Structure formats: structure tokens, C-alpha cells
Amino acid sequence: MSDGPVYERVALIGLGLIASSMFWAMKRGGVAGHVSGYARSEATRDTARRIGLCHTVCDSIAEAVADADLVVLAVPVGAMGAVAAEIAPHLKPGATVTDVGSVKRTVITEVGPHLPETVHFIAGHPLAGTEHSGPESGFSTLFDNRFTLLVPVEGTDPEAVARLRTFWERLGARVEEMDAEHHDLVLAVTSHTPHLIAYTMVGVADDLRRVTDSEVIKYSAAGFRDFTRIAASDPTMWRDVFLNNKEATLEILGRFTEELFALQRAIRTGDGDMLFDYFTRTRAIRRGILEAGQDIDAPDFGRAKVER
Amino acid sequence: MSDGPVYERVALIGLGLIASSMFWAMKRGGVAGHVSGYARSEATRDTARRIGLCHTVCDSIAEAVADADLVVLAVPVGAMGAVAAEIAPHLKPGATVTDVGSVKRTVITEVGPHLPETVHFIAGHPLAGTEHSGPESGFSTLFDNRFTLLVPVEGTDPEAVARLRTFWERLGARVEEMDAEHHDLVLAVTSHTPHLIAYTMVGVADDLRRVTDSEVIKYSAAGFRDFTRIAASDPTMWRDVFLNNKEATLEILGRFTEELFALQRAIRTGDGDMLFDYFTRTRAIRRGILEAGQDIDAPDFGRAKVER
Numbered sequence: 001m002s003d004g005p006v007y008e009r010v011a012l013i014g015l016g017l018i019a020s021s022m023f024w025a026m027k028r029g030g031v032a033g034h035v036s037g038y039a040r041s042e043a044t045r046d047t048a049r050r051i052g053l054c055h056t057v058c059d060s061i062a063e064a065v066a067d068a069d070l071v072v073l074a075v076p077v078g079a080m081g082a083v084a085a086e087i088a089p090h091l092k093p094g095a096t097v098t099d100v101g102s103v104k105r106t107v108i109t110e111v112g113p114h115l116p117e118t119v120h121f122i123a124g125h126p127l128a129g130t131e132h133s134g135p136e137s138g139f140s141t142l143f144d145n146r147f148t149l150l151v152p153v154e155g156t157d158p159e160a161v162a163r164l165r166t167f168w169e170r171l172g173a174r175v176e177e178m179d180a181e182h183h184d185l186v187l188a189v190t191s192h193t194p195h196l197i198a199y200t201m202v203g204v205a206d207d208l209r210r211v212t213d214s215e216v217i218k219y220s221a222a223g224f225r226d227f228t229r230i231a232a233s234d235p236t237m238w239r240d241v242f243l244n245n246k247e248a249t250l251e252i253l254g255r256f257t258e259e260l261f262a263l264q265r266a267i268r269t270g271d272g273d274m275l276f277d278y279f280t281r282t283r284a285i286r287r288g289i290l291e292a293g294q295d296i297d298a299p300d301f302g303r304a305k306v307e308r
Numbered sequence: 309m310s311d312g313p314v315y316e317r318v319a320l321i322g323l324g325l326i327a328s329s330m331f332w333a334m335k336r337g338g339v340a341g342h343v344s345g346y347a348r349s350e351a352t353r354d355t356a357r358r359i360g361l362c363h364t365v366c367d368s369i370a371e372a373v374a375d376a377d378l379v380v381l382a383v384p385v386g387a388m389g390a391v392a393a394e395i396a397p398h399l400k401p402g403a404t405v406t407d408v409g410s411v412k413r414t415v416i417t418e419v420g421p422h423l424p425e426t427v428h429f430i431a432g433h434p435l436a437g438t439e440h441s442g443p444e445s446g447f448s449t450l451f452d453n454r455f456t457l458l459v460p461v462e463g464t465d466p467e468a469v470a471r472l473r474t475f476w477e478r479l480g481a482r483v484e485e486m487d488a489e490h491h492d493l494v495l496a497v498t499s500h501t502p503h504l505i506a507y508t509m510v511g512v513a514d515d516l517r518r519v520t521d522s523e524v525i526k527y528s529a530a531g532f533r534d535f536t537r538i539a540a541s542d543p544t545m546w547r548d549v550f551l552n553n554k555e556a557t558l559e560i561l562g563r564f565t566e567e568l569f570a571l572q573r574a575i576r577t578g579d580g581d582m583l584f585d586y587f588t589r590t591r592a593i594r595r596g597i598l599e600a601g602q603d604i605d606a607p608d609f610g611r612a613k614v615e616r
Contacts, residue, residue, distance in 0.1 A: 078580075102530075127530045131594075146529050176526075186523050189513050191530035196575075197505055198531075200568045202590040204560065205497050207567075215494050217596040218484075221454050222410075222435045222499035223506075225603050226534050232594040235587035242575045242583055252512065253572055257565070259515075260508045264561055267504075267550045272386075275550055279543035282510040286439075286540040288525040295533050 006167040007096075008033040011068035013061060013083055015039040015048050016234075017129060018100045019074035020138025023053055025171040028140040038064035039135070047135045062090040070167065073099035073111070078240035081110035093118035096160050100126055102187060102237070104151045104180040106244040112153070120160035123151040125183065126173060127191075133234040144172035145293055151180050188248035192241055193256060196249065198230035199238075314475040315404075316341040319376035321369060321391055323347040323356050324542070325437060326408045327382035328446025331361055333479040336448040346372035347443070355443045370398040378475065381407035381419070386548035389418035401426035404468050408434055410495060410545070412459045412488040414552040420461070428468035431459040433491065434481060435499075441542040452480035453601055459488050496556035500549055501564060504557065506538035507546075 010032040012019040019037070026032045037054030038061045039045050048057045058064040065071050065087045075083055080099060091097065097119055101107045104123050115121050128146040130137065148168040152161050165175045178186070205216045205224060220228065242249055266274040289295050318340040320327040327345070334340045345362030346369045347353050356365045366372040373379050373395045383391055388407060399405065405427055409415045412431050423429050436454040438445065456476040460469050473483045486494070513524045513532060528536065550557055574582040597603050 127527050129530065147527055149527075182518075186519050186527055187530065189516065189519050190524055190527045190532040193512075194509055194531040194535055196571060197509060197568070199587055199590050200564060200571055201502055201505060202593055203571075203586060204501075204563050204567050206589065206593055208497065208563070210490075211494050211497050213593065213596065216498055216593065217600050217602065219435050219455055219457075219494055219498045220597050220602050222437065222495065223502040223538055224498040225597055226538060227502055228590070228594040228597055229603065230531055230534060231587070231590040233587075235584050235591070238587050239580050239583040243578055243580055246575055246578075249575060250572065253568070255512050255516070256508060257568070259512050260505070260561070260565070263504060263508055263511075264558065267554055267557060270551055270554075272547050272551055275547040276543050278511060279507055279539070279541075279546050281514065282507050282536070282539040283543070285510055285514055285521065285525065286536040288521065289528050289533055289536055292525050294525065294528050295537065 003030060005033040006031050006163060006170055007068075007070040009068045009070075010035045011065045011071045012037045012054060012074060013064065013071065013087070014074035015044050015053060015057075015135045016074060017133050017137045017142075018126065019072065020048075020053050020135050021128075021140065021142035022072065022074070022100075022138075022171060024138055024140035025143055029170045029172075031167060031170045032070075036064045036068065044135055051136060053135055053138075061086055065090050065092075065095075067092060069095055070164070071095060071097045073097065073101070076234075076236050076240045077101040077103050077107060077244045078236075080107050081114065084111040084114040088114045088116060091116060091119050094120075096120045096122060096164055098122050098124045098164060100124060102191065102241045103244040104149075104183045108151065108153060108180055120157050121153075122156055122161055122164050123153075123180070124164065124168070125149045125151070125187075126168070128173075129233070131229045131232040133237070141172065143168070146173055148173040148175050149183055150175060150177045151183055152177065184245050185248045185251075188245060188252045192245055192249045193252040195230055195233065195238060196242065196253070197256070198227040201227045202231040311338060313341040314339050314471060314478055315376075315378040317376045317378075318343045319373045319379045320345045320362060320382060321372065321379065321395070322382035323352050323361060323365075323443045324382060325441050325445045325450075326434060327380065328356075328361050328443050329436075329448065329450035330380065330382070330408075330446075330479060332446055332448035333451055337478045337480075339475060339478045340378075344372045344376065352443055359444060361443055361446070369394055373398050373400075373403075375400060377403055378472070379403060379405045381405065381409070384542075384544050384548045385409040385411050385415060385552045386544075388415050389422065392419040392422040396422045396424060399424060399427050402428075404428045404430060404472060406430050406432045406472060408432060410499065410549045411552040412457075412491045416459065416461060416488055428465055429461075430464055430469055430472050431461075431488070432472065432476070433457045433459070433495075434476070436481075437541070439537045439540040441545075449480065451476070454481055456481040456483050457491055458483060458485045459491055460485065461488075492553050493556045493559075496553060496560045500553055500557045501560040503538055503541065503546060504550065504561070505564070506535040509535045510539040 126148040434456040
């Protein structure tokens, strides 16, 4: 890989966790010559200017994208279509437009038709994040060794795809391609349904009469705590994910409920063997994740350095 | 608090994560004069001797408890009754027996009747752990700022309770008392149901035909990963928890399913306001947990130091 910029000029539309992490990662690796940024909220633009996020923070979206070779849509999935319509007249011919949304079928359907034929639209999704949001939450190492999935539609210029792939690799990511339907199903399993379940569990705990919120909080270290971290993610982003990945999420939720009822039945009937076998089987996937470098093996529940 | 030992001689029965962490924490704080240990498995005893876990590792349970002022039962909940029967004839009059099991009603029912009236039985539960198990997984800081719940039955000698409280405080823990029924309900919310749900989600992911295990593993960083950590906990321990806290777990699971169906309905009908409000509400509990010092605010999903 060359050391020079992959794109001379990059525009980030939306300046939250993902866009800000992209900026710091571009800066770290010299991946872009110049980065302009735009956010709808003036407060966000002010924060970005204060912390040095982007070379230029623009007050108009048209100005931000005007000369860009790469435009990154980093707004909630539900806002993608409107943003695409807004930027379309101002895009430079030959530019690439991509996005970082967690759902791909509806983004492709809603963004694609707005864009002129003179630009390359290649949907994308970096599988990385934290429970924090906003321009100040980004950091340069967020994408290191994480996967970014590209979802080009049929007929997309292979050179434009190759360049976007190089861009993400230079931000630290591993890149793979898949189609939109499969992406949405895979993410329903690895991200959307787990988030919904975490939100549900936290909601249940918050709503009990016989156990107080104060007890839930004090005694959370035994497992519940981890659910609250997931359930602290950005509400707008997640509302849009579920509204836009309805079918796959409902399919996986159906499987989840079925499985939960089987375990519930084992508890009710006292079927210890079934429970033991189930709990043993799920350990193998954990080992796979550690071997694939997608998590660390430090005893995280302790939230403390191991020392004797 | 005095700096001397709280108990002159302590016996640890079972040498897994909790018992080994107790040993290192006792050593750190000079909390016990002498600690003997026993594990049923010879391999575990050999490991304990090799890593210097306990002052003496005994080959018989009778020898381990013979002179102990405090005996800690640190075995799976399902084994507590049998172990109590085994040690009963060898206990020193005036000794305190406690346990660290995650369920309290059945432990009290099954352990209590075996013990002679000359000893104090005070059930206990340190709310601390990691996803690792075995004698090598322990560390001295595991209990720092975590809660230990003591569940004395009516008529227990207040001095014996006070001493056990001091013992746990010297290991770093904050100590509270509650009755067994309430303990089991609180833990069903903060620990047992979250674990069952995590196991279920991992089981579902492992069992899909259209998404491969390899995909689940590679793309796990977007939320699923955190479930696998919880679902990597010790299968024997968790089988026993569910078999012994049936009623409370099934009650909370019922509430969970009800709530999940409401969210599922909101997804199906496209009720974005309901989803947004729900996801906003659950953020408050997270803030409470951070304020109570029961988790850290570092962006854990990134699993990396923040650096720009």
C-alpha cells in the first residue's frame, strides 16, 4: 500500500462517533489530503471546530461536499435519503459516495435514486463502535482489526470499489464484500437482535416494583452491567436500525423466542442435562471470537488489572 | 478496622475463581492467619500447590476444615448440601460456616440441617466474578468495591455476623444484608436472567443455517461479542443456579418476554416513537451504575485505549 492519500479531498456528513473516529484515523495514516465536515447541529459544528475535528467544518452541506472525491454519509439510517437528495446537485463528477449505516438494503434503496449517474455510490458499514456518541467520542484506533463490509450494487465500477477498500484498510479495518440482504441478516444476528434484547432486559429491570432501581444499580456487577452498556447506545440510531431492518430482526427474534422457551421449559422441568449441554456448547463460539482477534481474553467482568 | 487477622484459620472448600480470589485478597490484607484449601479434583489440588494457592492444600476435606474458624463453601450450588454433610462431623465448635453460592434459599435449606448447633451458618454471596473459572483465574482485587450480600437466618449470633462482615470488608467488598427470598429475586434480575438471555442469543447464532459460525465470529464486534463473554461462564455453576432459583428466574423471564413482545410489536408496526422513548429511558440506569462506581465509563466496545 502506498503511503500517500487515498482520496485528495474527503467530506464527512454527520460528525458523531464514526465520522470523528474516521477523521482521527485518516489523520493518523495520512489517508486523505483534506477533510471537510458538516453536521446539522450548530453546537456539533462548534464542538468539532473546538477540538480540531476536520480541516474545515462547513456551515453548509453543499460547501462541504463541493470538491470532495469521497463523501461519507455518517447520519442515522433514517436520514440517509434526505441527505442524499440534498447533496446530489453539488457532487463532483467522478466522486465516490459511501455511508456507514448499520442497515444496507433500505439505505441503497433510499440513497441510490437521488444520486447522479456521474458518481459512484458504494454502501458500506464499519462494524465498530462504542456505547458513546457525538463528535468528542471518536478515536483513531476504533477500526483497527475490525471488519468493514462493502455492499456495492451490480455494475459498480471495480476501480472505485478497490479504492474505497484501500481507504478502509488504511484506516485499520479488514474489508469484505457481501450483498445487502445477507448483510442485513448477519447484522440482525450479531448486532441488532443483541441490542434489542439488552434494551429489553434493562427496561424490565427498570420497571419492577419488588426490586428497586437502586438495588439493580448496586448489584449490577453480576451480569446486568454489561447489558446496560449496550443499552446506552444512541437511541436515534437504534430506532432507525429497527425500523429499517424489520424483516431480518423479526426473523431472528422469532428464533430467539423459540430457543428461550426451550430453555425456560428446561428450567421449569428441572432438566439439568439440557441446560449443561447448552451452556457448554456456547463456549465454543467465544473461543472462536478470541482466536479471530475480535475480543480480548482479559477477565473483563472484574474491570480491573489482574494482580496477585 | 484492626490490621490483624479477622479469623486465625480459614478453610476454602472448592478452589475456583471465587475461592482463589478470596485467598489472594486475604493474603493482600493479612485477613487470615492460615488458609487451608481442598478441592475434589486432584488436578485442581496440584495446580493450587504449584501456584502457591493456600498455605496448605489438603487431600481430605476433613483435614481441611478440622481447625478452621471460618469454613467457606465455594462449590456449585447443587453440591452444597453434600459438602455440608461431609464436613459436619469435623467442624470445630464455635466455627462459622459460610458459602458463596449465587442462590440463597435452597442453599440455606440444604446446608443448614446438616450442620451441628455448635457452629454458626451464615449464607453469603459476593457479587463479583469474571467469565473465567478454575484455581488460576483468581486475583486479589476481584471484590474491591463490589457488594457481598449476607443472608443470616433468624436467631443467628450477631457477633458472628459482624465478624463475617468485617472479613468481607477487609477483602475489599461492601457488605449488605437481606433475606433469602429477596436476594434470589434481585439476583434473578441482575444476574440470572441476563445470563440465560446471553446463553440463548449465543445458542441462536450458533444454530442458524443462513449465517455461518465463521460470519458470526468475524462480525461479532457490533454487540454480539459481549453476549459471548457472559455466555462463557462456567456451565456447572449456571446449571445449578437455574435449577435452584427456578421460581424467581421464571417470573423475571415472563416479564422479559412480555416486554420483548411489546418492542417486537413496535418494530412490526413501525412505531418509532415507542422505540425511541424506550431506548432513551434505559440510558438513565446506565448513568446510575457509573455514578455508583459499579462500572467504568471507558468506551469498552472499542476494546482499546482512546488516543487521537
